[in-house]
Every structure is written in structure tokens, then in C-alpha cells.
Amino acid sequence: MAIPPEVFLLPPRSDATLQQQIHQIVAEAIVSGRCAAGEKMPSSRKLADHLGVSRITVTLAYTELVANEYLVSRDRSGYFVADTAPKRPDFADDTVTGQGGVDWNSKLTRRVEYRNDILRPPNWTDYKYPFIYGQSDPDLFDHRNWRNCALRAVGRRDFDALTHDHYQNDDPMLVEFILRYILPRRGIRAHPDEILITMGGQNALWMIAQLLLSEGQRAIVENPCFPGLRRIFDQMRYVGTSIDVDSEGLPPDLVPASADVVFTTPSHHCPTNVTMPLERRLALLERAMRDDFIIVEDDYEFEISFLNSPSPALKSLDQTGSVIYLGSFSKSIFPGLRLGYVVAAKPFIQEMRKLRMVVLRHPPSHIQRTTAYFLSLGHYDSQISRMARTYSKRRAIMENCIREFGLTPDGREMFGGSSFWLKAPPGVDTTQLALDLRRHSVLIEPGNAFYANRSPDTSHYRLAYSSINANLIRDGMVLVAEGLDAAQQAA
Missing domain, CATH: 3.90.1150.10 (Aspartate Aminotransferase, domain 1)
Known part of the structure; x- marks a missing residue:
């Protein structure tokens, strides 16, 4: 595929001839690395139309670039960036120094703390x-129907849902499907004002921690637990209290009465995958009611429970509104989707909406609408x-x-x-x-x-x-x- 002509722009003010200007902008693009060796240049006609010059001017510039070994000409194929084209020197250290340099070590008031992450190479x-x-297995993903849903989401019929800034609001079609089809599978009933769409589980946990935890508050986390939660605490300069899990997950009797928030993964504990039994879930809810703490239930991978029927979510058993429920499509659709949802009492969701709007307003509309179609048309199931x-x-x-x-x-x-x-x-x-x-x-x-x-x-x-x-x-x-x-x- 040829380099698009839009890559090249004539300088706004120049005393050089048009041919010299074209030679200059092409040579600069090659030397800077924006045009790599072997890439095909735009045809002389397309580049001339884009720059508003005559075709012969572009042809003459190309000919000179060939003579200077920036380009090579191939019969009936056009012009290509030459392997012998000059390259900008690769300096060992291009850090800004001298009086104009910035000492970022002194400027950064809150650095991101390093914590050992899951050892996984990017390749x-x-x-x-x-x-x-x-990670997703491409052989299991429904590429064709996802593509069809994406095309439908960007069509004229959905133009308003796609292009408008919805401020604090989410896609009503996606919210409706989650309320009517996803949550009932977990035994959860909720109203539209009790659900918020998030950029995945990590984004949800960050907002929850920001709203619920401050100096003097005590948060309980499982040990071992999801590393992303610990990274959130590190960035907040907050230290949680870790409780070791056993063969049935988090032991409710070890949760101290002074707890303010308890983070747990009862359906599939992360990372051991153990499932908290019903008796323990009821005991944890009883403790929350007695000691007045909030439970954050991360219900990731609840769909992947093919050995036994899924246990009821903590949220479905909650009679007092003390459970904040997190769901995600990262494991069931694909992780790069970065889409999830939170179900909680209306006052808390209202605060989450305010906080989300400060950071990103709402997840991208076309992603929400594509997911809504994928779910509602049966492709998700x-x-x-x-x-x-x-x-x-x-x-x-x-x-x-x-x-x-x-x-x-x-x-x-x-x-x-x-x-x-x-x-x-x-x-x-x-x-x-x-x-x-x-x-x-x-x-x-x-x-x-x-x-x-x-x-x-x-x-x-x-x-x-x-x-x-x-x-x-x-x-x-x-x-x-x-x-x-x-x-x-x-x-």
C-alpha cells in the first residue's frame, strides 16, 4: 500500500521553487523515519492533486530524489523509498541537557510506585x-459478527448515539441489556440509575478506591489477590490489610470489626480460582451488616463455570445495599475491549458518575453500541x-x-x-x-x-x-x- 499523499505538506512560507519544496519535504520524511525503506511513494498524479501543483513538478522532484538515492524507480510500479536513503544519526543519548532541561525527578510530586507485575512478555x-x-484465542472469537455489529454501530441510524457527547450518561441500549439479561443470570435486580459502564475492572476498582478510601479508612484485601488492586493502593499511598485465603476463599471471621471496605472475588478467587460457598457468603454479608462495612465484589469470569452451576452473586443476596458489584466483558468477549460495569446503590453510582466525568466522561460510544448489538443479537451467548x-x-x-x-x-x-x-x-x-x-x-x-x-x-x-x-x-x-x-x- 502506498504512502498516503496527506503525509506531505508544503511549507507555508518558502523562497524555494515548488520542485525544491517537494524535494525537501520528501527527503525530510525519509530521513526522519516517517517513510521507511521499501515503502511505495504516492503516485505523481495523487501527490500533485494533493499539493495543488502540476504533475510534471512532482515528476521532476521524484527524478532528482532518485538521482540523490532517496528513491528508486521501478518499471510500471512507481517510486519507492530506497534502501540506500540517508538516515538521521541515532545518538546514544538525546536527553535534553543544559539550561533548557527539566529535572523531572523534582517536578513529579506523586510518582507511580513500582510493584512486581505478572511476568509476561509483550510478544x-x-x-x-x-x-x-x-488473553483471547482468535479461533474462538466471532470475528464476522463482531465486525457486522461494529458496522451497524457506526451507521446513520445510530449517528446520534455514536457522535454526541453524552456527558455522564451511558449507552441506554447496553445498560438495558445488562439489566435484563446479564444481571438476572447472577440473581441481581437493579434499576438503570444503579449501574455505571466502566473502562474495565481496573478502572472500576480505581474509582471505588478513590471514593471510599482515605486516611484512617481500613480496607481488607485477599492474599493472594489481583495485582492491579495493590497497584491502585500503591499509587494512593494507601496500605490495605491482607487476609490469607483458605480452601473456601476469604474467611469472614478473620475480617476485623474495624474494616471499612472488603475487596473479594467470591465466584472465582484470583488467582486460586476457589469458589466461596453459600454459607460463607451469607456469613460475610451478616458481618457487613453488623459491622457496617462495604463489600466490593469482583465477579470476573462468572460465565466460565462449566463444572458446576454458578453460585449466586453476593449482590443477589444483599438485603442492605452494602455490596458494590463489578462485572467485565474482558474475559468473555476480549480483553482489549476494556469495558465493564458497576452495580451499586444509586447514591454511590451518582458519585462514580461525577468522578468518571472528571477523568473521561464516558467510555467511547461506538464501543458501547457495538457491544450492545453483539449482546442483544445473541452472538455473546x-x-x-x-x-x-x-x-x-x-x-x-x-x-x-x-x-x-x-x-x-x-x-x-x-x-x-x-x-x-x-x-x-x-x-x-x-x-x-x-x-x-x-x-x-x-x-x-x-x-x-x-x-x-x-x-x-x-x-x-x-x-x-x-x-x-x-x-x-x-x-x-x-x-x-x-x-x-x-x-x-x-x-
Whole structure:
């Protein structure tokens, strides 16, 4: 595909001839790297029309650029950026220095604290055995119908919904579908003024923390837990109280009476995947009512519960309005969608709307409307069914491999999700193990990022099956088992 002519603009004031100006702007684009070697230049006719000059002027400029080795001419194909074109020198350090420099270390009043993240390379798709969590399998996604929904969302009929600034409001079609079809599956009933669309779960957790936590407030988090929540606390200069989970999730009797907010993942605990039983859910709600604290329920992956029927959401059992419920489409549609929702009492949602408007007003309208069509036309349900069938198959293969190769689950009963939480043999550092396995094109996720700093853990790791083909699971698990054996012998 040719470089678009719009890349090139004549200088507003110049004493040079038009031919010289065209030569200058093309040469500058090549030297600066905006036009790369091998790329095709716009045709002389298109560039002339764009710049408002005669075609012969462009042709003469191109001819001179060929002579100066910026371009090459290919018979019947046009002009291309030459491999021999000059390039701007790549200086080792182009940091601004001298009197005009800015000391950003002194200017930044609130830096983002570094916390060990989940070890995952950005080019994870280049690895043959990616046992990583939360990424989409392109073979499972309904590309055709998503594209059709996107085209429908940008059509003339939806022009107002697409282009208007809706200020604090969300797409009514998306809100209506969530209220009528998504929430009832979790036993939740709500009104439109009790729901807010968010830019995913992380965005929702950030807004909730901003509104509920301040100096003197006490927040309870699970240990281990979702690393993104800890990063939010770090940025707020806030320290939460971590409570270790057991085989049934967060123990309600360990929550102190002084708690103000409790963050929990009862349907699929992150990262162990254990499900909190009904009795414990009721006990947690009773504690919230007695001690007057708020529960933040992150109900991620509730759709991926193909071994047992999903347990009722905490929010569905809530009689006092003390539960703030978070849902997301990141795992069920695709993570790059960055779309989720919060269900809570009307006064809290009103405050969330005000805070959201300060930052981003509302999620992009065309994304909301595309998702609304995808859900309402039945494509979402079809995708969930397809994912459940495929994940069930992959899970069975991985379970067999875990037993066959003597790998060690963490001793917790799991009913769904898209990953396994395992424990390495004594002495094995799973962070180093993950780095060693990369040499064999295997990706695993070490568990240290999920734990509080007060209790570092290098013995756990997560193996997910959402991103790996079923035919590759066994070979990858063989490499994981061999890696564990080698690490244990070296320990």
C-alpha cells in the first residue's frame, strides 16, 4: 500500500521553487523515519492533486530524489523509498541537557510506585506454549459478527448515539441489556440509575478506591489477590490489610470489626480460582451488616463455570445495599475491549458518575453500541457456549497432565475459570523457572506478584489454558514438568 499523499505538506512560507519544496519535504520524511525503506511513494498524479501543483513538478522532484538515492524507480510500479536513503544519526543519548532541561525527578510530586507485575512478555504470541491468563484465542472469537455489529454501530441510524457527547450518561441500549439479561443470570435486580459502564475492572476498582478510601479508612484485601488492586493502593499511598485465603476463599471471621471496605472475588478467587460457598457468603454479608462495612465484589469470569452451576452473586443476596458489584466483558468477549460495569446503590453510582466525568466522561460510544448489538443479537451467548466447550476440553487435558506428571495443585477445589493454581516443589523459585522455560518457548506466570509485600511467595505459579491450542497442551506440560525437575535438582 502506498504512502498516503496527506503525509506531505508544503511549507507555508518558502523562497524555494515548488520542485525544491517537494524535494525537501520528501527527503525530510525519509530521513526522519516517517517513510521507511521499501515503502511505495504516492503516485505523481495523487501527490500533485494533493499539493495543488502540476504533475510534471512532482515528476521532476521524484527524478532528482532518485538521482540523490532517496528513491528508486521501478518499471510500471512507481517510486519507492530506497534502501540506500540517508538516515538521521541515532545518538546514544538525546536527553535534553543544559539550561533548557527539566529535572523531572523534582517536578513529579506523586510518582507511580513500582510493584512486581505478572511476568509476561509483550510478544507472548511468539511463544509456542503460552500458558498465560486473560488473553483471547482468535479461533474462538466471532470475528464476522463482531465486525457486522461494529458496522451497524457506526451507521446513520445510530449517528446520534455514536457522535454526541453524552456527558455522564451511558449507552441506554447496553445498560438495558445488562439489566435484563446479564444481571438476572447472577440473581441481581437493579434499576438503570444503579449501574455505571466502566473502562474495565481496573478502572472500576480505581474509582471505588478513590471514593471510599482515605486516611484512617481500613480496607481488607485477599492474599493472594489481583495485582492491579495493590497497584491502585500503591499509587494512593494507601496500605490495605491482607487476609490469607483458605480452601473456601476469604474467611469472614478473620475480617476485623474495624474494616471499612472488603475487596473479594467470591465466584472465582484470583488467582486460586476457589469458589466461596453459600454459607460463607451469607456469613460475610451478616458481618457487613453488623459491622457496617462495604463489600466490593469482583465477579470476573462468572460465565466460565462449566463444572458446576454458578453460585449466586453476593449482590443477589444483599438485603442492605452494602455490596458494590463489578462485572467485565474482558474475559468473555476480549480483553482489549476494556469495558465493564458497576452495580451499586444509586447514591454511590451518582458519585462514580461525577468522578468518571472528571477523568473521561464516558467510555467511547461506538464501543458501547457495538457491544450492545453483539449482546442483544445473541452472538455473546454463542461465544460463551463455544468458549465453555473448548475450555472444558482443554481443562480436561491439563488435569490429566497434572496427574500424569505429578504436578501439585494448591489443594483447593475449583469449579471453573480458565487456569490452574499450582505449587512448585520445595526450593524451586517459580520466577526463575518462568525465565528458564522461556528458552523452550513456554510461558507460565509465577505467583509472587499476587502476594502482599509482607509475605513474598516464590513457590506458586499459574497455568492458564485460554490462549493455548488443545493440541499443544500436553507437549507444553511435558516441558513444564521437565523444567520443575531440573530446578528441583539444582536447588
